[in-house]
Amino acid sequence: MGSISDHQASVEDRISELPDTILCHVLSFLETVHAVRTTVLSTRWNNLWTKVPNLHFDYYPSFSPKYEDEDADVCRNHFMTFVDRVLFFRDSSKIQNFTLSCFEESDFTRIDGWLCTATRRNVVKLDFGLHNICKYDRRVTFSFPQSLFKCKTLEVLKLSSNCTTYYPPTSGCFPSLKFLHITLHNSHDTSAGQLISCCPLLEGLTIDGHVGTRGDSVDVHFNISASKLKTLTISLSAYPTSPYNVLINAPNLKSINLSHNTVAYYSFENVSSLVNANIVLEACQEKERSTVFANRVIALMGAISNVKHLSLSGECAEGCCHQYFLPEYFLPEELVLQDCCFWDVLPAVLQISHNLQHLVLEDSTEFRSRFPEHQWYPPECVPVCLFRLKTISIRRFQGRHVEMAVAKYLLKNCKVLSKMAIYAGHGITEEKKLHQVFAMFERGSTTCEVEIIEA
Template identity: 40%
Template sequence: MCKTLVVLKVKSNCITYAPPTSSSFPSLKFLDVKVDYPEDDSVEKLFTCCPVLEDLSIDATIRDALILSFKVSAPELKRLRMTFFSDMIVGKDFLYDISINAPKLENLDIKHDNLSVYLFENLNSLVKGRVDLYYHYGQYWDDEVSERATVLREAFSNVKCLSISAHFVEEGCLPAFDHLTELKLVLYDCYHWDLLTELLEKSPNLESLVIEHKKDEECVKNYDETESYSKDVLYSENRWSTPPICLISHLKTITVRGFEGYPHVKKVAKYLLNNGKVLTKMTVYNDELYKELMLERGSRSCWVELV
């Protein structure tokens, strides 16, 4: 019932909360909750008693349910981070049902192990987004999953800064990112270069690009690396006969890290460097790739840095 508390951090293996009828924390602006196996809507009841809440972080491990319904409705909320992980065997039929209504939300950070059902309302103030979905769907991808992915992607269509680290992102149904100026794309061992192609095509005002590679054993199990890489690079090269607008007029910095010196990585890096007419700097983290790029330039003012 504290009336002056501004910051509250809670870490527990169990949270049960029955709020009073009046506001419990009228001054609380920062709430950080880490909980294992939340019961029913106990966590939801906790933060709904905070009328001036501006920063909410939820880190939860879920079990004993195939569907978790979770609602966030906060009129003053500016930053929301949600990390949900299930200790069950994640499969096609497991999902979270998440609803967010936050008209002043500026920063949304989602890290989930499964692509779930999302309902977004009043996200007109959103300027920065991060999506990390770390479950690999493989053969489970279908029309229903595709629809969920589309809803999630469209929620970030007006942001200026976006980070995507997910297997769920498929080429062909991305929205236009007309306001996007900073993009970070994390690709896995089963990555598709045509996704990068479409992101560049739909981000005409992009100024900063980071491409990062992470290893994923599930990808290695389900994909033939050589065939996938060759196919995707060839497809992207065919589509890139005309460079995306952002490469010609806006893109100034590019960072490529985490990749080995594969031929397909060199091809993509060379293409970006040769066609980046206003590039000022490309940073790479691979010595072999750095040597390949030393003689490539589309912009006289651009320089390549090895880190």
């Protein structure tokens, strides 16, 4: 049996022996309050937190009725004092990531000082959230610091606030910013949109949240003009009385993702480099699933008809194939049709998809509950794309009659198809029986393989 000293030697603190750079890297994954608490471990950890490259501060008010107003004030003051002390005692090294989220009424002067300190410490990534809860006057606003607009090291900026205004200087804004994420909160203030036009090196842009409020009529315009922009994501919801217009001028745009933009009007200029598009549009009301909605969809699809990889929601595909507005062609090599309860639009989509080589059909239980499942009517003549189609995937396959009919038609008429992958949904018939059913279907391609995959 070994001695006590032998046992102590076998459990020596190897973590504390690691270099400062590695320990600081480990602490960077913690919220700052927890990183500071590591000082209780030993004297070795006393000053490590002052060198951590990431700072993360979160303050959320307590909504529990057991807290009195003065307790909330004490908690808020404690949080602000903590941030002050961390920034004061931290060493002078660069701040890589700075996350600051404040909910409830706050001291805007101190928040301004914190952000300015991050600027002086050459912050690279800033995630800033500031929200006043309903019991406070939302007309009181916080002005985004001018020093941040001029920050030469800032590359990533994420903003989420219902009480912040953004008024950039006339020149020299965001000289290094590459990625911008703006979250809107039912605000009529459109100053956040001004940020987009003053980022000369912007490569990635995300705009999400909500536009307008119920019963109000607000006309919002987003002018997205960025010569180096490569990826664009817009995921906004809005009331029918709050339409918004989006103008996109991005000659180097490669990928676009538009979702839930129910009342948006899109205009495109100079987007010939676009390769990938994911379009998920939904009509706000049943009456919108008509000429008005179709007009919006067709205007949008006409601008992106040359993309190689296209993903469409069911409602968008239906609007696109409106009998009065059928576009002349699509040129995607890969097409994903989401929420395929709109089976009746599939023939029209195939007829205009001249270059199609890969087809993905996705079913959706949610959409089948919202809309009655449409019938499948085989096209009168075989679409040209079926002579080029190489692979087909049907996801969330349930083995319903309409799904079987579609799969049977495609197997029969695709002349160079190499593979059909069936991703069987929950509760599907046994895989062996499904194989037997598909083995009986006529195939237009002698080299086609059918693969049943349990999802």
